[in-house]
Amino acid sequence: xxxxxxxxxxxxxxxxxxxxxxxxxxxxxxxxxxxxxxxxxxxxxxxxxxxxxxxxxxxxxxxxxxxxxxxxxxxxxxxxxxxxxxxxxxxxxxxxxxxxxxxxxxxxxxxxxxxxxxxxxxxxxxxxxxxxxxxxxxxxxxxxxxxxxxxxxxxxxxxxxxxxxxxxxxxxxxxxxxxxxxxxxxxxxxxxxxxxxxxxxxxxxxxxxxxxxxxxxxxxxxxxxxxxxxxxxxxxxxxxxxxxxxxxxxxxxxxxxxxxxxxxxxxxxxxxxxxxxxxxxxxxxxxxxxxxxxxxxxxxxxxxxxxxxxxxxxxxxxxxxxxxxxxxxxxxxxxxxxxxxxxxxxxxxxxxxxxxxxxxxxxxxxxxxxxxxxxxxxxxxxxxxxxxxxxxxxxxxxxxxxxxxxxxxxxxxxxxxxxxxxxxxxxxxxxxxxxxxxxxxxxxxxxxxxxxxxxxxxxxxxxxxxxxxxxxxxxxxxxxxxxxxxxxxxxxxxxxxxxxxxxxxxxxxxxxxxxxxxxxxxxxxxxxxxxxxxxxxxxxxxxxxxxxxxxxxx
Numbered sequence: 001x002x003x004x005x006x007x008x009x010x011x012x013x014x015x016x017x018x019x020x021x022x023x024x025x026x027x028x029x030x031x032x033x034x035x036x037x038x039x040x041x042x043x044x045x046x047x048x049x050x051x052x053x054x055x056x057x058x059x060x061x062x063x064x065x066x067x068x069x070x071x072x073x074x075x076x077x078x079x080x081x082x083x084x085x086x087x088x089x090x091x092x093x094x095x096x097x098x099x100x101x102x103x104x105x106x107x108x109x110x111x112x113x114x115x116x117x118x119x120x121x122x123x124x125x126x127x128x129x130x131x132x133x134x135x136x137x138x139x140x141x142x143x144x145x146x147x148x149x150x151x152x153x154x155x156x157x158x159x160x161x162x163x164x165x166x167x168x169x170x171x172x173x174x175x176x177x178x179x180x181x182x183x184x185x186x187x188x189x190x191x192x193x194x195x196x197x198x199x200x201x202x203x204x205x206x207x208x209x210x211x212x213x214x215x216x217x218x219x220x221x222x223x224x225x226x227x228x229x230x231x232x233x234x235x236x237x238x239x240x241x242x243x244x245x246x247x248x249x250x251x252x253x254x255x256x257x258x259x260x261x262x263x264x265x266x267x268x269x270x271x272x273x274x275x276x277x278x279x280x281x282x283x284x285x286x287x288x289x290x291x292x293x294x295x296x297x298x299x300x301x302x303x304x305x306x307x308x309x310x311x312x313x314x315x316x317x318x319x320x321x322x323x324x325x326x327x328x329x330x331x332x333x334x335x336x337x338x339x340x341x342x343x344x345x346x347x348x349x350x351x352x353x354x355x356x357x358x359x360x361x362x363x364x365x366x367x368x369x370x371x372x373x374x375x376x377x378x379x380x381x382x383x384x385x386x387x388x389x390x391x392x393x394x395x396x397x398x399x400x401x402x403x404x405x406x407x408x409x410x411x412x413x414x415x416x417x418x419x420x421x422x423x424x425x426x427x428x429x430x431x432x433x434x435x436x437x438x439x440x441x442x443x444x445x446x447x448x449x450x451x452x453x454x455x456x457x458x459x460x461x462x463x464x465x466x467x468x469x470x471x472x473x474x475x476x477x478x479x480x481x482x483x484x485x486x487x488x489x490x491x492x493x494x495x496x497x498x499x500x501x502x503x504x505x506x507x508x509x510x511x512x513x514x515x516x517x518x519x520x521x522x523x524x525x526x527x528x529x530x531x532x533x534x535x536x537x538x539x540x541x542x543x544x545x546x547x548x549x550x551x552x553x554x
Contacts, residue, residue, distance in 0.1 A: 002483055004076070005043050005090050006032045012069035013047075021065045024054050032090075034480060041081065041089035042476070048086040059086025097475035098466060102458035104478055104534040112481045112541055116489055117158030123324060124150045126335035127247070128165040131239040132176045133201055135246050135390040138337060138368040141415060143390075144406035145366055146335045147252045148494035148546045155545060156489035158331070163256045165320065168236055169264065170313060175199065176239075177232025181224065183208035184231065188220050203242075207235045246391050251399055251547045263319045269311050272319035273304065281353045291318075296349020299342070318350055325356050333492065334363045338412070341365060364492055366411035373419055397422040400548045404431035407498045407546055427509075430502055431548065434539070437505040439554040441536040444517050448529060451518065455529050463531075465524040470511040471531060477504050481538045494546065501542050508535055 009030045016022040032045045048063035055062055063082040070080065078091040104111045126146025129139050146162070154160045167173075179198035183205050186192060194200070211219070211234055219227040247253070263269050273289070276282045282291050287307030291314070294301055304315040324332050336343070344363045352358050370377050371388050393402055401422040408430065409415045427433045448455070455461070466472070480500075488496050517528045540550040 001092060001096070001479065002032050002034070002043060005045075006030050008070055008072055009045055009047060009066060009088075012066045012071075015069040016065050019069075021069070022051070022055055022062070024051065027051070034483065035089065040083060040087075041091040043090040043092070044083075045088045045090075046086075048082075048088060052086070062086065063088050094469075094472040097472055097479055098463045100479040101463065101475055101530055101534045102461065104537050105458040105530060108537040108541070111537060112155060112485050114156045114482060114485055114489075116156040116486055117153060119157065119159050120330035121161070121328060122153055122158045122331040122333060123161045123163055123327075123329050124153070124333045124335065125163045125165055125324075127243075127252075128167065129243065130167040130172050131236045131243065132172050132199060133239060134203055135243055137371055137388050137390055137393050137417065140250065140390040140393060140402060141369050141406040141411075142335055142337065142366050143247060143250060143252050144403045144547070145364070145411045145494060148403075148407060148497065149333070149335075149364075149488075149492060151545045151547070152485060152488045152494055152497070156485050158489075161255045161329075162253070163258055164254045166240065166257060166259045166261075167313075168240075168259055169261045169316070173232050173236060174228065176204075176235050177228040177230075178224070179204050180207050180211070180235040181219070181228050181231040184211050185220060187212050188217050190220060203239070204235070207238050210234075210238065242391075246389070246394075249394055249399065250390065251403070258320070258323075260316055260320070263316050263323070264311075268323060269316050269319040272322050273311070273315060275322070275354060276304070276318070276350075279353060279355075281350065291350060292353075293346050293349060296352060297345045298349060302346060314346065317347060321347060321351055321361070322354065325351070325360070330360065332361045334361070335411075336363060336365055338365045338367045362492060364411060367414050369406070369415045369417050371417045371419060393417075400435070401429070401431050403547045404434075404498060407495050410493065410495050425554075430498070432554075433509070434501045434505045434543070435549070435551050436554050437508050438536060438539045438543070438550045439552060440509075440512060441532050441539070442552040444529070444532060448518055448525075453518065453522075453525060453529070455533065456526060458530060461526050461530045462523060463527050465521070465527040466531060468511075468515070470507065470514075471528075474504075474507055474511060474531060474535060477507060478534045478538050481541070497542050497546050501539065504535065504539065504542075508532075 009032070010027070013022065013027050013030075017024065017027075028047075028050055030045060030047050032043050035041055035044050048059040048066060051062050052059045060082055063086045066088060067080050067082070075093055076096060078093045080091070081089045083089050124146055127135070127139055127143050129135055135143075150160045150162050175195075175197065176199055178195060179200075182192055182194050182198065186194075187205075187208050211231065219230065273282070276291060281295075282289050282304065284290070288303050289305035290301045291304050292301055302314055303312055304318065305311055321332070334347075344365070348358065348361055348363065351361055371393075373388075397405075397419065405417055405422055406415070421429055422431070423429075425432055427436075466475075484496060484500050488494055515528075517532060518525050543550045
């Protein structure tokens with residue numbers, strides 16, 4: 001419907017131009033949006049306001065001209081109104097919404113699938129936590145956002161690759177190795193002080209115990225520079241295996257696990273620095289090599305090669321993003337924690353300086369999660385060990401609740417995870433409320449089967465018995481689903497799915513509680529069964545996009 005109304009406006013503009021009512025040689029793209037309030041109709045366009053400057057006319061006069069030239073086929077529009085400074089509002093005939101229901105039921109898996117992406121290649125990189133400790137709930141939010149966004153882009157017609165960047169080199173990894181080696185020595189009775197900034201979690205003790213079990217006291221009397229590398233590699237591997245298991249339990253799989261260390265082994269960091277020199281994007285100062293970050297909106301220039309000759313993290317990140325672009329990707333999406341805010345202009349700027357299109361690199365930031373347990377916030381410091389792991393959260397509230405709750409707010413807004421609410425089995429719990437709507441519909445069809453009622457082919461079902469305002473509203477919500485996918489894909493905002501689900505579930509539950517789906521009126525029963533089948537389809541499809549199950553019973 002949105003595209004149809006857009007075409008109607010474009011045709012009206014052409015007619016007005018030919019009649020001399022409008023002077024523009026060409027017109028800007030027409031945008032049509034779903035309205036947020038029913039009193040403003042179903043769709044609205046601001047085209048009259050956009051044209052006002054060029055046409056030298058008041059927007060309301062332009063809106064009047066468009067309305068005069070706009071001709072819709074029979075049965076499409078109920079009326080057109082001009083509102084505010086010149087918005088054109090379109091009221092669709094209620095019966096038109098019912099026409100989408102047979103399409104949904106006939107092709108349930110395809111409904112909502114788009115060709116928006118034209119099979120262009122997009123890579124979504126997310127989580128990418130250092131293998132220095134288990135994933136915590138902050139990582140869980142990034143995982144939920146990245147996976148849902150990947151599913152949405154795939155549904156919208158992109159070819160999506162999901163990647164995890166393993167930061168398996170640098171100071172933090174060495175610190176992990178030293179922490180593990182010290183615990184290893186302590187387990188074997190050697191009195192050694194623990195380093196102040198070391199990793200103190202219980203998981204470090206567990207890794208050290210595994211080294212003792214497999215290696216005995218082999219490393220006890222070796223020099224630290226010989227023992228620590230093994231401890232680093234062993235600990236990183238153990239932690240990475242745990243990360244993979246946690247993500248698997250969270251319903252997330254990656255197409256590629258990319259090692260930072262491979263950039264050094266393949267001399268890609270070295271080649272990246274040479275490219276920066278060729279482009280004159282770096283300079284030497286005090287024995288170090290600096291990138292001209294201030295040229296690209298960063299607050300200061302950044303060191304990429306220390307005076308010791310050791311590359312910084314920034315250097316490997318530059319090499320990593322060059323590697324991404326060299327893979328022939330059309331769009332690169334990085335999903336980072338909000339603490340990387342200052343890093344965004346730095347990375348985007350240097351990629352632009354190297355000649356890569358700015359619009360091809362999108363960086364999304366997500367705020368961390370505050371978990372409330374017994375009314376008190378829980379600390380999440382990896383080194384102190386006082387954090388709530390993703391595994392603990394999944395064991396406590398389950399995958400479905402965790403994924404849904406992580407997506408209940410915009411990624412860049414603060415999220416307070418209400419642990420008690422996530423475990424409630426009542427309408428107060430959003431995920432329970434949405435899943436219950438799906439389960440209720442499944443129950444309706446079980447009842448229909450027991451009564452010997454078989455839904456006729458969708459195209460042959462008479463929908464004229466549907467006359468209630470709630471029925472038209474539900475059909476409209478179903479029809480909105482493909483546009484929702486488009487909006488989520490273009491805005492890179494997967495949280496819109498949970499908003500939609502809660503809204504649809506609320507309207508359905510209200511309708512279900514007031515009206516009988518199955519009655520003695522077979523015609524009305526068949527029409528309502530088709531309606532709720534379509535609702536069932538979009539509920540299941542929406543839940544699948546965010547990685548939440550659609551149960552048959554609850």
